[in-house]
Amino acid sequence: MHEDSSSGSPGATPRLSAVIARCEALYHDVDLRTVHDWRAARGGRKVVGYMPIYVPRELIDAAGMLPVGIMGGRGQVEIIRGDAWFQSYICQIPRSTIELALTGRLDVLDGMLFPSICDVIRNLSGMWKVKFPGKYVRYFDVPQNYEPEVGGRFYREELRHLYADLRRLSGTTEDADETLRRSIARYNENRRVIGELLELRAKEPWRVPTYESYLVLFAGNVLPVEEHTALVREYIAAALESDRPRRDNARVVLTGAFCEQPPIELIRTLELAGCYVVSDDTALGRRWPTEDVSTEGDPLLALATGFLRHSPPTAARYEPHGDRGEPLVTLVKKQRAEGVVLAAPSFCDPALLEQPILQDTLDAARVPWTAFKYAENLGQFQVIREQAGTFADSIKLWSEP
Amino acid sequence: MSAERETTGGREGEREVKDASMLLQKEMIAGHFTALSRAKEEGKKVVYTFVPGNLTELLHAFDVLPLYPEINALQSGMRKKSGGYILEAERLGHSEDVCAYVKSDIGMLRAGNVGPTGEKLPPPDLLLLSYTGCFTFMKWFELLKREYDCPVAMLHVPYQGDGEFTDEMRKYVVDQLRSEVIPKLEQVTGKKLDEAKLEEALAKSSVAEDDLVWVLESAKNKPSPIDAYFGGVYYIGPIFTAFRGTDAAVEYYKTLRSEVQVRLDQRLGPITPDGPLTNERYRLVVEGPPSWPSFQEFWKMFSGEGAVVVASSYTKVGGFYDHGFRHDPKRPLESLADYCAGCYTNLNLPSRIEILARYVREYQADGLLINSVKSCNSFSAGQLMILREVEERTGVPGGFIETDLVDPRYFSAANVKNRLESYLQMIEQKRKSPGAPRGPSGAAGGGSSGPRRLEVLP
Ligand code: SF4
Ligand code: SF4
Numbered sequence: 001m002h003e004d005s006s007s008g009s010p011g012a013t014p015r016l017s018a019v020i021a022r023c024e025a026l027y028h029d030v031d032l033r034t035v036h037d038w039r040a041a042r043g044g045r046k047v048v049g050y051m052p053i054y055v056p057r058e059l060i061d062a063a064g065m066l067p068v069g070i071m072g073g074r075g076q077v078e079i080i081r082g083d084a085w086f087q088s089y090i091c092q093i094p095r096s097t098i099e100l101a102l103t104g105r106l107d108v109l110d111g112m113l114f115p116s117i118c119d120v121i122r123n124l125s126g127m128w129k130v131k132f133p134g135k136y137v138r139y140f141d142v143p144q145n146y147e148p149e150v151g152g153r154f155y156r157e158e159l160r161h162l163y164a165d166l167r168r169l170s171g172t173t174e175d176a177d178e179t180l181r182r183s184i185a186r187y188n189e190n191r192r193v194i195g196e197l198l199e200l201r202a203k204e205p206w207r208v209p210t211y212e213s214y215l216v217l218f219a220g221n222v223l224p225v226e227e228h229t230a231l232v233r234e235y236i237a238a239a240l241e242s243d244r245p246r247r248d249n250a251r252v253v254l255t256g257a258f259c260e261q262p263p264i265e266l267i268r269t270l271e272l273a274g275c276y277v278v279s280d281d282t283a284l285g286r287r288w289p290t291e292d293v294s295t296e297g298d299p300l301l302a303l304a305t306g307f308l309r310h311s312p313p314t315a316a317r318y319e320p321h322g323d324r325g326e327p328l329v330t331l332v333k334k335q336r337a338e339g340v341v342l343a344a345p346s347f348c349d350p351a352l353l354e355q356p357i358l359q360d361t362l363d364a365a366r367v368p369w370t371a372f373k374y375a376e377n378l379g380q381f382q383v384i385r386e387q388a389g390t391f392a393d394s395i396k397l398w399s400e401p
Numbered sequence: 402m403s404a405e406r407e408t409t410g411g412r413e414g415e416r417e418v419k420d421a422s423m424l425l426q427k428e429m430i431a432g433h434f435t436a437l438s439r440a441k442e443e444g445k446k447v448v449y450t451f452v453p454g455n456l457t458e459l460l461h462a463f464d465v466l467p468l469y470p471e472i473n474a475l476q477s478g479m480r481k482k483s484g485g486y487i488l489e490a491e492r493l494g495h496s497e498d499v500c501a502y503v504k505s506d507i508g509m510l511r512a513g514n515v516g517p518t519g520e521k522l523p524p525p526d527l528l529l530l531s532y533t534g535c536f537t538f539m540k541w542f543e544l545l546k547r548e549y550d551c552p553v554a555m556l557h558v559p560y561q562g563d564g565e566f567t568d569e570m571r572k573y574v575v576d577q578l579r580s581e582v583i584p585k586l587e588q589v590t591g592k593k594l595d596e597a598k599l600e601e602a603l604a605k606s607s608v609a610e611d612d613l614v615w616v617l618e619s620a621k622n623k624p625s626p627i628d629a630y631f632g633g634v635y636y637i638g639p640i641f642t643a644f645r646g647t648d649a650a651v652e653y654y655k656t657l658r659s660e661v662q663v664r665l666d667q668r669l670g671p672i673t674p675d676g677p678l679t680n681e682r683y684r685l686v687v688e689g690p691p692s693w694p695s696f697q698e699f700w701k702m703f704s705g706e707g708a709v710v711v712a713s714s715y716t717k718v719g720g721f722y723d724h725g726f727r728h729d730p731k732r733p734l735e736s737l738a739d740y741c742a743g744c745y746t747n748l749n750l751p752s753r754i755e756i757l758a759r760y761v762r763e764y765q766a767d768g769l770l771i772n773s774v775k776s777c778n779s780f781s782a783g784q785l786m787i788l789r790e791v792e793e794r795t796g797v798p799g800g801f802i803e804t805d806l807v808d809p810r811y812f813s814a815a816n817v818k819n820r821l822e823s824y825l826q827m828i829e830q831k832r833k834s835p836g837a838p839r840g841p842s843g844a845a846g847g848g849s850s851g852p853r854r855l856e857v858l859p
């Protein structure tokens with residue numbers, strides 16, 4: 001078995017501990033105090049929430065509002081009313097999200113975007129329209145056709161509508177294209193520093209535990225983009241300074257956690273069980289698209305093109321060439337991972353339906369994998385810890401010369 | 402013409418009564434499966450595709466045979482084979498949590514892909530992923546793509562999130578028909594699209610659609626001559642998948658319409674597994690799919706109580722005609738796009754609530770009953786809110802049952818019967834309570850006194 005690390009951030013300098021403490025506070029802030037403060041400090045500027053996986057936050061930002069990622073209840077919200085809204089065989093995230101709303105914790109939001117990801121979030125958009133008629137609510141569709149003249153044209157129109165709506169909501173009169181180009185630039189920078197952070201994690205995972213990188217990325221749900229960029233930079237600098245021992249852990253890719261988020265303790269459990277998570281799809285929307293969006297010319301077209309060309313592969317997107325297993329195997333190779341943890345929220349059709357495909361492809365490529373289901377409010381980690389520990393041990397055993 | 406034709410069949414000693422249309426539809430469907438089983442030897446191409454918003458007319462224009470995996474799954478359910486298929490799929494690594502239609506299909510495939518008539522089904526020459534109203538479709542065909550070495554045509558139909566199908570959305574769908582679907586069909590068949598043939602098929606669809614709508618709306622009469630849920634999915638609606646756009650469908654709906662006219666003239670109720678229903682006591686609107694493995698049993702629970710379903714949402718999953726939509730040969734691709742986008746599960750929840758509330762009012766229903774199926778997030782997510790909203794807007798009580806489409810593990814007959822009976826009792830009580838509207842079947846609207854709702858949730 002692997003030696004346990006103590007809780008908190010082992011080997012952290014005071015600088016690093018301070019960054020993590022700030023991120024932990026933001027993670028636990030289910031009442032969105034930070035967002036209230038942001039709003040109060042700016043004379044009541046507006047705020048628009050969005051759910052996983054992806055919305056172009058640039059549009060909200062450019063319209064002069066704060067984009068806020070609503071990533072479920074993180075196991076910190078007691079579900080009292082939510083269960084009366086969803087049958088037992090539906091995943092957790094819609095019920096905790098509606099619980100957040102019914103308990104007034106989302107009152108600070110002036111609008112809410114429901115991205116195209118699955119039928120549950122799709123239908124939740126309609127529930128919002130009925131239950132919260134005073135708010136701006138939009139189901140945000142993305143194309144599954146990646147031809148610029150077909151899907152690209154449609155998507156640009158979707159973006160145009162959304163942007164016009166958001167500008168109406170905020171009442172901004174600033175130049176639409178110019179502000180959007182500036183926002184794109186800010187988000188490009190944000191994605192770049194996130195990319196650096198994740199590269200560092202893949203290269204030296206003992207320096208950047210996923211427990212921490214996750215929290216750092218999560219902070220981007222509630223912070224204005226430039227503040228978040230500064231936070232990521234601060235974290236990278238602090239992580240590089242800190243001295244942490246390198247362990248004989250197994251390098252794994254964690255996949256399937258793109259929507260309902262695993263509890264943070266689950267991520268820590270994987271690490272304590274001997275896994276270095278060198279890549280994962282949590283908080284995937286923060287790294288979408290995977291390359292810079294052009295800041296030249298028509299900014300809506302630039303966003304559309306970015307989506308068509310540089311979206312990460314994920315369950316909610318159609319894979320026109322090959323199948324869903326191939327990008328995973330490519331990722332495993334790129335990150336020099338030794339195994340894959342297929343994690344999926346219970347009752348999550350998109351994640352669970354493709355698991356057999358992923359498993360077959362991994363088997364064919366001789367990549368070891370293990371699979372489990374979780375819920376955002378999971379409280380017991382013993383079973384997962386044992387499973388992950390055995391998995392990590394077996395990887396180490398078989399990889400020894 | 403005689404409205405009924407009696408045959409002896411079913412279980413020993415039991416007499417089944419069937420309308421001519423019921424027998425006709427059975428023949429047509431059997432004929433289609435036989436044609437499918439001979440497709441390869443007869444050089445016909447086979448396209449697998451999905452029911453909601455399907456492109457049957459376009460497929461006919463290319464002279465290819467459509468095969469709907471959902472129909473295979475429901476047929477497996479009715480023949481009580483889905484349970485075994487689902488277990489087989491789960492043994493292969495498919496999760497217990499996901500849509501059982503997919504698992505039933507995968508299990509059937511592994512068991513040799515034998516269709517409902519006992520004949521082997523052909524592999525597809527093309528997977529037409531008409532991605533309308535359900536995200537699972539995409540995953541389903543990703544799974545099938547690994548099984549078959551054939552091209553996939555993806556048709557993404559945008560969801561009507563804001564309750565409308567805009568010009569841009571229509572253009573997007575038409576563009577995909579032109580740049581993706583038609584070229585792939587041309588490639589697979591080696592033929593150019595025969596536009597005249599497409600237009601002809603669309604014109605035929607529209608004729609049959611008029612009759613279909615007339616038949617469905619006949620349920621506004623008291624007593625209703627049809628059951629718009631059980632009967633709706635058994636013989637009124639299914640014919641509409643593979644046959645739309647053909648002479649056979651036009652003829653079928655003409656026959657059906659005249660049959661229903663006779664029932665109306667004679668003030669007859671629908672034919673049920675218990676024979677003709679003569680005592681319409683409850684008029685219900687039903688939301689959600691039925692449970693196929695227990696279809697007869699489920700239906701009998703209703704007919705035994707004199708409960709008739711006068712309108713249902715499930716019969717609008719293939720396509721939605723209530724707002725006047727008809728296929729239009731003058732705007733072929735545009736009207737196909739409108740059809741794709743308009744199917745019930747592609748409508749947002751406010752629209753679904755509106756439709757169900759309207760059904761309650763226009764069909765003078767005593768209540769809305771939801772059969773919530775575990776498999777289908779597209780239907781089920783949000784149904785508890787739908788129930789409350791429709792109750793509030795119409796004043797009629799709502800009931801809620803939980804089963805599954807094809808997974809027999811989720812159909813507890815005793816439980817379902819119990820809930821249904823309590824629900825009907827509640828309707829009864831509401832009728833008796835002061836202020837409740839009078840009339841033999843009760844009427845929609847009016848007082849909200851009396852018991853308001855069946856509490857069925859944990
Ligand atoms: S967890 Fe899965 S099923 Fe649930 S809302 Fe998210 S993508 Fe949909
Ligand atoms: S989720 Fe619903 S609509 Fe989709 S395939 Fe399953 S049963 Fe059909």
